[in-house]
Amino acid sequence: MVLDEICSVEDNSQPLRFSEIEDPSPGENEVLIRVSACGVCHTELDEIEGRTPPSFFPIVPGHQIIGRVAAVGKNASRHRLGDRVGVAWIFSACGKCKFCRAGNENLCADFRGTGRDANGGYAEFMTVHEDFCYPIPEEFSDAEAAPLLCAGAIGYRSLRLSNIGDGQSLGLTGFGASAHLVLKMVRHRYPCVAVFVFARSERERKFAMELGAAWAGDTTDTPPHQLDAIIDTTPAWKPVVEALKNLEPGGRLVINAIRKEERDKDTLLSLSYPAHLWLEKEIKSVANVTRQDVNEFLQLAARMKIRPEVEEFALKDANQALIELKAARIHGAKVLRI
Ligand SMILES: [Zn+2]
Numbered sequence: 369m370v371l372d373e374i375c376s377v378e379d380n381s382q383p384l385r386f387s388e389i390e391d392p393s394p395g396e397n398e399v400l401i402r403v404s405a406c407g408v409c410h411t412e413l414d415e416i417e418g419r420t421p422p423s424f425f426p427i428v429p430g431h432q433i434i435g436r437v438a439a440v441g442k443n444a445s446r447h448r449l450g451d452r453v454g455v456a457w458i459f460s461a462c463g464k465c466k467f468c469r470a471g472n473e474n475l476c477a478d479f480r481g482t483g484r485d486a487n488g489g490y491a492e493f494m495t496v497h498e499d500f501c502y503p504i505p506e507e508f509s510d511a512e513a514a515p516l517l518c519a520g521a522i523g524y525r526s527l528r529l530s531n532i533g534d535g536q537s538l539g540l541t542g543f544g545a546s547a548h549l550v551l552k553m554v555r556h557r558y559p560c561v562a563v564f565v566f567a568r569s570e571r572e573r574k575f576a577m578e579l580g581a582a583w584a585g586d587t588t589d590t591p592p593h594q595l596d597a598i599i600d601t602t603p604a605w606k607p608v609v610e611a612l613k614n615l616e617p618g619g620r621l622v623i624n625a626i627r628k629e630e631r632d633k634d635t636l637l638s639l640s641y642p643a644h645l646w647l648e649k650e651i652k653s654v655a656n657v658t659r660q661d662v663n664e665f666l667q668l669a670a671r672m673k674i675r676p677e678v679e680e681f682a683l684k685d686a687n688q689a690l691i692e693l694k695a696a697r698i699h700g701a702k703v704l705r706i
C-alpha cells in the first residue's frame with residue numbers, strides 16, 4: 369500500500385493505493401524482511417495529512433513490523449535467514465552526534481522514521497539496517513507483537529518520563545493502542561498506582577475499567593482527586609488544558625503525540641496561569657523511541673505476559689483501518705496481516 373501525495377482523510381477515504389512495486393534488495397549492512405504483520409498507528413494519519421510529511425513519494429508507510437529475515441547483505445551478521453524480527457519507528461540515526469552518543473538517538477537531527485523517511489511495512493517486503501531490527505520474544509504471535517513495537521515502546525518511554533512512583537496516581541487522557549498497553553504495564557509494575565482514564569467514548573471507558581482502571585470519565589469530567597502525572601495520547605488540545613487542571617502541585621503532563629491537530633487549538637486561550645500552570649506543574653513531550661526503549665519494552669512485555677488486544681485487517685483494507693482510527697473507533701490495536 370503506497371501513499372502518492374498528502375491528502376485529507378476526510379476528503380479522500382482511499383489515501384493509500386494497493387499496488388505492485390519491485391521487491392527491495394538489502395544493502396551491505398541490511399536485512400531483507402518478509403513482512404507478516406504491521407501495526408496501524410495514528411502517526412500514519414499525520415504522515416498522510418502532512419503534519420509530519422514523508423520525505424519522498426510514493427512511499428510505503430508502517431512502522432510496527434514483524435517478519436522473517438529473507439536475505440542478508442554481505443556485511444550483515446546479526447540475524448540469520450528465517451529469524452523472526454521486528455522493526456520500529458526508529459529506522460536509523462547518525463550514531464555520531466552528541467544525542468546519539470548520550471543514548472538519546474531519538475533526538476538525533478538525522479533521525480529517520482520508518483515508513484516516513486524510508487519504506488515501511490505496509491508491504492510484503494522491506495529492508496533495514498541490521499542494527500535497527502530486533503529479535504521478537506516467542507511469547508507473542510506476529511499480530512500481538514506488532515503493536516508492541518510502537519504503541520508499546522513509546523508507551524514505555526512515556527511512562528518512564530512521567531516519573532510516576534508506586535502509590536501515586538496516574539491519569540491517561542485518550543485510550544487507544546498505547547494507553548491501553550500503559551495501563552497493563554502499570555497494573556504489573558506499580559500495583560499501588562491508581563489509574564484514571566479520560567476518554568470520549570463509552571466503549572473505551574468500559575474497556576479501561578475492564579483492564580483495571582480505578583476510574584474512567586469523559587475528557588472534561590473531574591476525577592475524584594488530583595493526579596501526580598498524566599499521559600496524553602490524543603491528537604487534540606482540549607485534553608491538554610483539562611489535564612493541566614487535574615494535576616497535583618509539582619505534577620507532570622507527558623504529551624505522547626508526534627503532532628497535534630489544529631482544529632481545537634484555540635482551546636489553549638482558555639489556559640489560566642493559576643489553574644493550569646502555577647505550583648510548578650510541568651509539561652514534557654515524548655519524541656520518537658530509541659532502540660533501547662524497544663528492546664527493554666519487548667523483554668518486559670514478555671516477562672509480564674502483556675498481550676495487546678488486536679484487531680486484524682487484510683493489507684488491502686489498510687485504508688479502512690486508517691479511517692476507523694481517524695474516527696477513534698478504537699478497541700486495542702489495529703494490525704494488518706500480510
Ligand atoms: Zn507509531
Ligand SMILES: [Zn+2]
Nearest residue numbers: 462465468476
Ligand atoms: Zn545522531
